[in-house]
Amino acid sequence: MSMFEESMKEKVKEIEKIISSFLPEETGYQKIVVEAMNYSILAGGKRLRPMLMNETYRLFGGRGDEIQPFMAAIEMIHTYSLVHDDLPAMDNDEYRRGRKTTHVVYGEANAVLAGDALLNYAFETALKAFEISEDLEPEKINAMREISVARALKVLAEKAGIYGMIGGQTADIAAEEKTSVTIEELTFIHKYKTAALVEASMMIGAILAGASLNEVRKIERCAYNVGLAFQIQDDILDVTGNQEELGKPIGSDEKNHKQTYVTLKGLEEARMEVERLSQEAMSILEGFSGDSSFLCELIHSLIYRTK
Amino acid sequence: MSMFEESMKEKVKEIEKIISSFLPEETGYQKIVVEAMNYSILAGGKRLRPMLMNETYRLFGGRGDEIQPFMAAIEMIHTYSLVHDDLPAMDNDEYRRGRKTTHVVYGEANAVLAGDALLNYAFETALKAFEISEDLEPEKINAMREISVARALKVLAEKAGIYGMIGGQTADIAAEEKTSVTIEELTFIHKYKTAALVEASMMIGAILAGASLNEVRKIERCAYNVGLAFQIQDDILDVTGNQEELGKPIGSDEKNHKQTYVTLKGLEEARMEVERLSQEAMSILEGFSGDSSFLCELIHSLIYRTK
Numbered sequence: 001m002s003m004f005e006e007s008m009k010e011k012v013k014e015i016e017k018i019i020s021s022f023l024p025e026e027t028g029y030q031k032i033v034v035e036a037m038n039y040s041i042l043a044g045g046k047r048l049r050p051m052l053m054n055e056t057y058r059l060f061g062g063r064g065d066e067i068q069p070f071m072a073a074i075e076m077i078h079t080y081s082l083v084h085d086d087l088p089a090m091d092n093d094e095y096r097r098g099r100k101t102t103h104v105v106y107g108e109a110n111a112v113l114a115g116d117a118l119l120n121y122a123f124e125t126a127l128k129a130f131e132i133s134e135d136l137e138p139e140k141i142n143a144m145r146e147i148s149v150a151r152a153l154k155v156l157a158e159k160a161g162i163y164g165m166i167g168g169q170t171a172d173i174a175a176e177e178k179t180s181v182t183i184e185e186l187t188f189i190h191k192y193k194t195a196a197l198v199e200a201s202m203m204i205g206a207i208l209a210g211a212s213l214n215e216v217r218k219i220e221r222c223a224y225n226v227g228l229a230f231q232i233q234d235d236i237l238d239v240t241g242n243q244e245e246l247g248k249p250i251g252s253d254e255k256n257h258k259q260t261y262v263t264l265k266g267l268e269e270a271r272m273e274v275e276r277l278s279q280e281a282m283s284i285l286e287g288f289s290g291d292s293s294f295l296c297e298l299i300h301s302l303i304y305r306t307k
Numbered sequence: 308m309s310m311f312e313e314s315m316k317e318k319v320k321e322i323e324k325i326i327s328s329f330l331p332e333e334t335g336y337q338k339i340v341v342e343a344m345n346y347s348i349l350a351g352g353k354r355l356r357p358m359l360m361n362e363t364y365r366l367f368g369g370r371g372d373e374i375q376p377f378m379a380a381i382e383m384i385h386t387y388s389l390v391h392d393d394l395p396a397m398d399n400d401e402y403r404r405g406r407k408t409t410h411v412v413y414g415e416a417n418a419v420l421a422g423d424a425l426l427n428y429a430f431e432t433a434l435k436a437f438e439i440s441e442d443l444e445p446e447k448i449n450a451m452r453e454i455s456v457a458r459a460l461k462v463l464a465e466k467a468g469i470y471g472m473i474g475g476q477t478a479d480i481a482a483e484e485k486t487s488v489t490i491e492e493l494t495f496i497h498k499y500k501t502a503a504l505v506e507a508s509m510m511i512g513a514i515l516a517g518a519s520l521n522e523v524r525k526i527e528r529c530a531y532n533v534g535l536a537f538q539i540q541d542d543i544l545d546v547t548g549n550q551e552e553l554g555k556p557i558g559s560d561e562k563n564h565k566q567t568y569v570t571l572k573g574l575e576e577a578r579m580e581v582e583r584l585s586q587e588a589m590s591i592l593e594g595f596s597g598d599s600s601f602l603c604e605l606i607h608s609l610i611y612r613t614k
Binding site: 024028029030032033034037080084087088089090108109110111112113115116117119120121123124127130143146150153154157158160161162163166167168169170171173174185188189192 | 336420422424431
């Protein structure tokens with residue numbers, strides 16, 4: 001294992017500890033839905049979004065703990081979208097990461113509620129970043145911190161909603177019913193369905209660390225490139241990947257007549273686009289004064305992954 | 308029409324104008340889900356939650372406009388819960404208030420997404436109550452207002468989630484699978500499924516108007532009574548109501564073997580409980596120095612309604 005891989009493993013462990021610390025207790029008459037929430041979020045995964053968030057926070061000198069509820073919140077939002085995506089009315093998937101999906105284990109009604117509950121709990125959790133308590137006197141609040149938290153909440157909500165992830169999912173469902181999609185439509189789907197939460201992750205990291213408006217805009221651009229490159233690489237792997245390494249059948253996009261960047265533009269151009277996007281992302285990061293070496297290596301590993 | 312009824316009609320109109328002003332535009336690749344959101348929320352209804360919120364805000368002397376995004380947000384949350392409740396995997400209802408339900412018109416996948424989108428947009432909308440903008444300087448913020456908004460957001464999220472409405476829905480689904488429920492379980496379901504959003508509505512009104520912690524606690528108790536009495540009256544009407552006036556078949560609870568306060572305790576005791584709860588609610592309201600006459604009349608009309 002390389003030093004980078006070891007460091008990744010360590011960081012994933014830390015992130016899972018943070019996420020777990022914010023999960024609700026499986027007790028009371030609502031126990032079953034809490035079990036379904038925790039089953040879904042503890043199913044593993046790369047924890048990329050909280051990792052990108054935390055690393056961006058560190059890049060801009062963040063040292064506090066107000067980042068933690070947001071790290072848990074972004075993973076809750078990502079997870080709820082998977083739970084609802086897997087429903088029979090949506091993609092009807094019975095397995096994810098080798099485990100039975102939430103609706104298979106807990107029934108469809110509880111899976112709908114568990115998804116709703118995770119989205120709602122994401123906001124309940126992120127709101128914990130406010131120091132504001134019921135009896136805090138106005139003159140004692142740390143205005144800078146509270147402003148950052150409010151700005152971060154706005155980014156979280158916007159990038160998860162109809163002008164973000166949900167918008168992308170809607171367009172994706174509409175595209176599946178068509179015989180052809182344009183490159184503009186496909187880019188919209190990727191930007192919103194995949195890149196939006198990556199943008200939210202990195203922007204929230206920057207905002208909470210006190211980055212300027214201009215820096216946050218640059219980070220948004222960087223994250224957009226990362227998200228888009230990640231998605232195009234996904235499409236490339238579907239054609240060129242090793243079935244065993246990937247853990248899922250290759251060539252499924254072609255079989256399902258799914259239009260991707262690769263089917264629309266060809267493998268060559270897709271690879272060039274991934275290269276262009278990731279170079280731009282890394283050069284944005286290197287333009288900041290902080291140490292971006294781990295973040296650059298992380299992005300490189302995401303984009304040039306073989307699984 | 309009585310003066311009270313005329314005043315109600317006028318207020319509902321105003322509330323619908325406020326809600327409409329916060330709805331997203333039906334445009335772009337995400338158009339279909341926005342149409343489904345707006346179809347669902349513009350389906351009519353009593354607009355009780357925003358009305359209770361606004362009236363409580365006025366009772367405590369609130370005069371600003373930060374209440375408006377919260378009025379729209381609470382109705383979005385109520386609406387999303389109906390959209391998901393009506394899904395085939397849940398209650399499988401094809402009609403609501405005489406109109407086809409969202410999944411019947413837009414398909415199941417879009418109904419799942421429209422519900423998610425409404426919940427998410429509720430938080431996007433409520434967050435608009437912050438004056439905090441990207442370029443606002445810390446010393447210019449109105450700390451009292453921002454604290455109130457943050458507190459109101461916390462109440463909104465908590466009362467809508469697993470320790471609120473979703474918790475109640477979960478227990479309700481679990482109860483349907485049982486042959487008998489206890490009065491404790493039934494009270495839990497009513498408290499969380501029905502009363503929680505009423506509590507949120509009135510508490511947010513009080514908080515945003517600057518009510519004290521003690522006053523907010525009293526309002527929570529008052530709202531709990533209103534929500535519970537409203538629900539028990541629903542169960543009473545299912546037995547004693549006039550089918551034409553109600554617009555739905557009576558006796559459906561018995562037919563569906565659904566246990567209610569009436570089947571568990573009898574009609575006599577149910578009526579006494581409604582009386583007790585509403586008296587307590589009104590005496591709490593009358594204990595405040597503001598003019599609670601409209602609010603008391605509103606609560607009276609809700610609890611002693613015949614439809």
